[in-house]
Amino acid sequence: MTVVEGSRSRCCIVGIGQSEYTKxxxxxxxxxxxxxxxxxxxxxxxxxLRPEDVDGLTSYSNDSNEPHLMQVALGIPKLxxxxxxxxxxxxxxxxxxxxxxxxxxxxxxxxxxxxRGLCQGQARxxxxxxxxxVNGNFVDPFGLMAPPQMLAxxxxxxxxxxxxxxxxxxxxxxxxxxxxxxxxxxxxxGRTLTREDYFAARWIAExxxxxxxxxxxxxxxxxxxxxxxxARDAKSRPVEILSAVQGSGPGWGNGALSGHNMPDAxxxxxxxxxxxxxxxxxxxxxxxxxxxxxIYDHFSGMVLMALEDLGFCGKxxxxxxxxxxxxxxxxxxxxxxxxxxxxxxxxxxGMNLIVEGVRQMRGTxxxxxxxxxxxxxxGGLGVAPSSAIILGRT
Amino acid sequence: MAxxxxxxxxxxPNMDDAGFWEGCAARRLRFQxxxxxxxxxxxxxxxxxxxxxxxxxxxxxxxxxxxxxxxVIHYAAHPAVNVRLPYVAAVVTxxxxxxxxxxxxxxxxxxSAVKIGMPVQLWWDDLGDGMFVPRFAPPGARRSA
Ligand SMILES: [Zn+2]
Numbered sequence: 001m002t003v004v005e006g007s008r009s010r011c012c013i014v015g016i017g018q019s020e021y022t023k024x025x026x027x028x029x030x031x032x033x034x035x036x037x038x039x040x041x042x043x044x045x046x047x048x049l050r051p052e053d054v055d056g057l058t059s060y061s062n063d064s065n066e067p068h069l070m071q072v073a074l075g076i077p078k079l080x081x082x083x084x085x086x087x088x089x090x091x092x093x094x095x096x097x098x099x100x101x102x103x104x105x106x107x108x109x110x111x112x113x114x115x116r117g118l119c120q121g122q123a124r125x126x127x128x129x130x131x132x133x134v135n136g137n138f139v140d141p142f143g144l145m146a147p148p149q150m151l152a153x154x155x156x157x158x159x160x161x162x163x164x165x166x167x168x169x170x171x172x173x174x175x176x177x178x179x180x181x182x183x184x185x186x187x188x189x190g191r192t193l194t195r196e197d198y199f200a201a202r203w204i205a206e207x208x209x210x211x212x213x214x215x216x217x218x219x220x221x222x223x224x225x226x227x228x229x230x231a232r233d234a235k236s237r238p239v240e241i242l243s244a245v246q247g248s249g250p251g252w253g254n255g256a257l258s259g260h261n262m263p264d265a266x267x268x269x270x271x272x273x274x275x276x277x278x279x280x281x282x283x284x285x286x287x288x289x290x291x292x293x294x295i296y297d298h299f300s301g302m303v304l305m306a307l308e309d310l311g312f313c314g315k316x317x318x319x320x321x322x323x324x325x326x327x328x329x330x331x332x333x334x335x336x337x338x339x340x341x342x343x344x345x346x347x348x349x350g351m352n353l354i355v356e357g358v359r360q361m362r363g364t365x366x367x368x369x370x371x372x373x374x375x376x377x378x379g380g381l382g383v384a385p386s387s388a389i390i391l392g393r394t
Numbered sequence: 395m396a397x398x399x400x401x402x403x404x405x406x407p408n409m410d411d412a413g414f415w416e417g418c419a420a421r422r423l424r425f426q427x428x429x430x431x432x433x434x435x436x437x438x439x440x441x442x443x444x445x446x447x448x449x450x451x452x453x454x455x456x457x458x459x460x461x462x463x464x465x466v467i468h469y470a471a472h473p474a475v476n477v478r479l480p481y482v483a484a485v486v487t488x489x490x491x492x493x494x495x496x497x498x499x500x501x502x503x504x505x506s507a508v509k510i511g512m513p514v515q516l517w518w519d520d521l522g523d524g525m526f527v528p529r530f531a532p533p534g535a536r537r538s539a
Contacts, residue, residue, distance in 0.1 A: 129403070129472035135437045137411055140403040141527050142499050144483040145471040152465035153485055160463070160510045203480070206466040250443075259437040260463075260485045260495050267463075 011101040012231035012238040013391070015047025015224035016355045021187050021346035025121030027218040036065040036117025037073045039220035047224045048235025049111060054224075056081035056112030058099045060092025060379075061349055065117045065220075081109040085246060085387070087134075089147070089257065090296055090380030093350030095387035098244035100225040110226060116351040117220035125216050126347075127204075135258040147298060148213050150256050151382050152205035155301030158268035159207055162316030164304060166207065170198045171322040172300035172336075173211040173343055179329060180340025183366040187217055188344040212300040214342035221351040223358065231394075239361040240392040242374070243283035249274035252384035270302055270381035272309040275388055279376075280311075283390045287311040290390070291372035292360050293334055294353035295381070297341040302381040307334075310376070310388075329367040338367040353377050354389070361393045397501060397519045397529060402474035404521055411438040413452050418526050421518045424452040425494050436494040455494075457516040459486035459530055462495055466505040482508050486530055502531035 019035045019042075020027070027035055044050060051074040057067035058081070067082035081103045085095035093116070100112035124130050129145040144150055158164060177193035180186035193211060201210035231238035251262040252271050266273070280286055287310060295306045304318035312334055313321040321327075327336035339345040339356035346352050357377040359365040372393065379387040396402065407415040414437075417424035426438040430447035441448055464484035470476045482500040500508050501517075514530035521527060 127469075127471060135411075136403070137405040137407070137415070138437045139497050141398075141405055141521075142483055142497050142529075143398065143402075143467060143472070143475045143478070143481060144497050145403075149465055149467050149471065149483060152467075153463045153483070156465055157463035157510065203466070203468040205468065208465075254437055254439075260497055261436055261493070 010228050011104050011225050011241045012228050012394070013223050013241060013358050014226055014231050014234035014238045015043040015045070015049065015236060016358045017042030017044070017046055018185070018221040018352065018355055019219050021185060021217055021219040021348070021352070023187055024125060024216040024218055027119055027121065032117050032119040032122045032220070033065050033069070033073070035119060035218070036115060036220040037070060039117065040070065040074065040113050040115050040222045043113060043222040043224045046236050048233070049224060051076050053111045054113055055079060056100060056103050056109035058083050058096040058112055058114045059116055060085045060096045061089050061116070063116055064123070065115070081112060086385065088380060088383040088385045090298065090350040091383040091386035092246070093296065093354060093379035093387060094244060094377055094389040095246035095379060095385065097223065097225060097241065097354065097389055098246045098387060101241055101244050104225060104227050110230065112225045113222050114225060115220065115222035116349045118347070118349050119218035120216045121218050127216060135254065138259045147257065148208055149205040151299050151302055152208045153260060154256050154268055154382055155299065156207055158301060158305055161268055164301070164316070164319040168304060168319035168322055169207070169212050169300040170195060172297065172303045173198055175327050176297060176337050176341045176343035179338050179367045180344030183339050183345060186340040186345040187215055188340060208299055208301065211343070214298045214347045215344070217346040217348070219346045219348045219352070221348045221355050223354055237362045238394050239358045240394050241389055242285065242392040243279050243390040245275050245279045245282070246385055246387035247275055248384035248386060255384055256382040268305070270306045270309045271384060271386055272306055272378065272381065272388070275386065276310050279388050279390065285374065285390060289374055290334065290376045291374050292338060292369040293336050293376040294338070294341065294357050294378070295336060296350050296353065296378045297337055297343045298380060300343065303336070306378060306381050329369065335367065335369045338365050338369065350379050357391045361391050396521050397478070397499070399474040399477050403472065404525060405527065410440050413450070414438055417452055418528065419524050421526055423455045423457070423516060423528050425455055425491060427451050427453050434491055434494045436496065455488045455491050459488050459514050459516065461500065461508060461510055461512045461514060462487045463510055464500060464508050466508070480505050484508065484530070486514060496528070499529045500531065501529050502535035
């Protein structure tokens with residue numbers, strides 16, 4: 001693998017915006033498209049920019065809020081980049097930011113908004129069977145129809161191969177809820193979760209229980225990306241994008257969300273071992289240099305694997321790592337998913353994790369990590385292609 | 395009668411995977427191999443990832459498989475699975491068929507009896523209209539199979 005040392009991104013996130021987050025079906029007064037457009041406007045306002053300044057729009061995961069219609073709705077006079085990264089469901093979260101950086105660094109755009117709108121009450125619930133599954137012929141007829149079922153397979157084998165227990169899965173869920181309880185924007189802000197609640201909840205797809213699975217929600221979120229030079233004029237504190245990567249290893253296209261034919265050595269993993277060297281290398285950082293992380297928590301067990309695949313602990317050691325309190329705010333070595341994440345804040349296909357990463361680097365999180373200078377954010381785990389970024393305090 | 399309800403999504407063969415489903419129609423579990431370098435691959439793809447050859451042959455797998463991983467599914471992502479809740483979806487492997495895993499179901503046993511590494515036996519589920527899909531059960535669990 002080629003790691004290009006010093007190939008730091010020359011871009012910043014200068015604005016963040018979001019809608020209200022609700023349980024699926026909770027946003028009834030506006031269309032998903034309107035909700036998304038308003039999140040974009042909020043992000044621009046945060047940056048001190050106007051739609052007239054925007055010349056690029058990026059997204060991922062078959063976002064149905066199409067950029068040319070967004071251009072019409074927002075009155076963007078000239079669009080120079082309208083692009084979406086391929087596939088991978090939430091895997092493209094940080095890929096949309098990486099794409100924006102590529103456009104800006106190559107001079108093809110100046111101000112790019114990466115966005116995602118997802119109102120499952122208006123589209124469809126992701127926990128249910130839906131059309132267009134990759135290699136659907138090889139999963140649908142067997143009742144393997146939705147991500148919690150598909151990724152439960154990987155978690156099951158992970159727990160078979162390594163000393164990972166239900167208590168370790170619970171710790172990921174309980175941590176997310178504790179953080180959400182401090183975050184008024186979180187769907188689960190007012191709802192506490194105890195270990196007893198966790199174990200009393202129903203099975204979804206073993207070994208995943210209800211609280212191991214992300215929420216099904218309505219909401220939208222957006223971030224504004226521009227050059228470091230232009231970021232100096234931003235209204236809010238800019239946050240540097242130290243590294244942005246997208247990609248996948250061999251076989252993952254036929255991986256967990258398809259026929260489960262990724263390489264054996266990689267099966268019980270997130271696929272992020274392929275991305276990690278470039279992610280850290282380009283930023284000139286190591287895992288020990290990361291102060292806080294937002295790791296895509298569609299399912300608790302996948303977060304444990306990611307801690308290993310990204311090098312925060314060794315293979316099979318993530319259970320002991322979380323049991324030690326390492327991911328807990330405020331005293332853990334690596335406070336994790338500080339907004340409540342997708343288990344307890346909202347499931348905006350990971351875009352809300354990037355927004356929280358920016359808050360941490362600005363010092364405005366409701367679970368603010370003291371003196372945090374770096375934040376790692378991932379896209380969807382166990383999918384292909386996937387993506388990640390490292391953000392830095394300016 | 396099919397194992398799930400009749401409204402269960404059926405395979406809809408396409409140009410790339412038709413060979414697999416033709417095998418199933420004849421109740422033969424055949425995987426795609428590169429005719430040039432003999433690499434097995436699944437799900438079917440039109441080009442060999444090892445040598446980029448396009449010629450393929452279809453070779454029958456053993457009827458005995460092993461559970462590589464599984465999940466016990468407790469909710470209905472589709473109404474057609476209601477009759478089987480909770481049911482076991484599994485990934486199985488075959489001795490001598492390297493690099494191939496198949497998603498299927500483990501039937502005819504308690505869900506709690508399913509373990510990684512357990513041997514299972516192929517049986518064919520008749521979906522009607524000439525379509526069969528492979529499912530698996532503990533050896534001897536299906537007397538009529
Ligand atoms: Zn070949």
